[in-house]
Amino acid sequence: MIKQSFSTSKKILVILGPTATGKTDLALSVAKEFNGELVAADSRQVYTCLDIGTGKYPSKIPLWGGDVKRQKYYWEIDGVKIWMYDMVDPKTQYSAFDYVKDAMRVVEDISKRELLPIIVGGTGFYLRALIDGFSNLAIPVNQKLRRELEKLNLEKLQNKLRLLSPGIWEELNESDRKNPRRLLRSIECLSMYPYANKPQIPNLKSQNYNILKIGLAAPKPFLYEKINSRVLGWIKEGLIEEALTIHKQGLSFKRMDELGLEFKYLAKYLKGDINKESLIREIQASTRRYAKRQLTWFKKEKDIKWFDVSKNNWDALVEKLVSDWYNNLYDS
């Protein structure tokens, strides 16, 4: 791969980090300053109607006011376009593969229009798939095979994989070897493409972009406090009503459970299994756990420039870094 000089290679800014650190707020202000458009990297913001709890709204624009225009495949907040929101109906399943396929197009389009793509989100898996790519990502799901494999218990899945490829089995760690979902996927990939001719999908790294990754984080007590009050804010803004509406429109409790966290507990609440007080507590707790997992994931990526949002001047520091990078003064 030939490295182009900074002045000619196209730039992409990535803003990532755990939930409730103000990624969207930052991305919007950076977009205004550097003439950019946002590309969301969140596994649930891709669904229509899941708005409040997935954090589609920035904190400064309350739901009932502010300049928010919702178009078919993008939103426009304060004049800034946000892509990769509302891609499909929540009844449909949207995968990391779908995400990469769609987001690649969006990023390239923004870039072609001479604007700065700002990828913003907390789903580390999607981010890595889009930026670095995964070699198995483009291998499609085999429903028939899955239906069969799903009947097998852990031990049988393990044996099956060991038989198909002792090498791949050996490479798995303790955790993955006991994870039926991963085992199943490995078997699926191997049985469909036993040799090396796997289908591929392009990623950003292979397109020679100049990427700056900015991470927002904070010490846990600070972050947890933010999460707790954010959840309270969601409730005030109508999270429960939103869930009720979606359910009335036909989103099953089962699917809500699959969509995870706040929807998992919202479903329980709507069914009458828990009261409002524990609904709030559960959403807060699970969001905290989620933030921890995000932190664990991002810890391994060494090319992130981290900023502590509990500090006073963090936004000025970010601004300086982005500005230097944008003007080719910063060497990454």
Next chain:
RNA sequence: CCAAGGCUGGCAGAGCGGUUGAUGCGCUGGUCUGUAAAACCAGUUUAGCCAAGUUCGACUCUUGGGCCUUGGA
């Protein structure tokens, strides 16, 4: 006031006269190549309401006290 049941780890909740305090949740750390706010792994106990007694030995039996829950009045 009477009756019945209960009181076990941060929480929920089993079992047992003596051995490794089941299990779940939580918590801490971690894993990660199409469900990723998912799935999974590892770690996380000087517990037994108080007192007296029975016993070689009690969380487990007996008695008294305290507290809680339910039913009665």
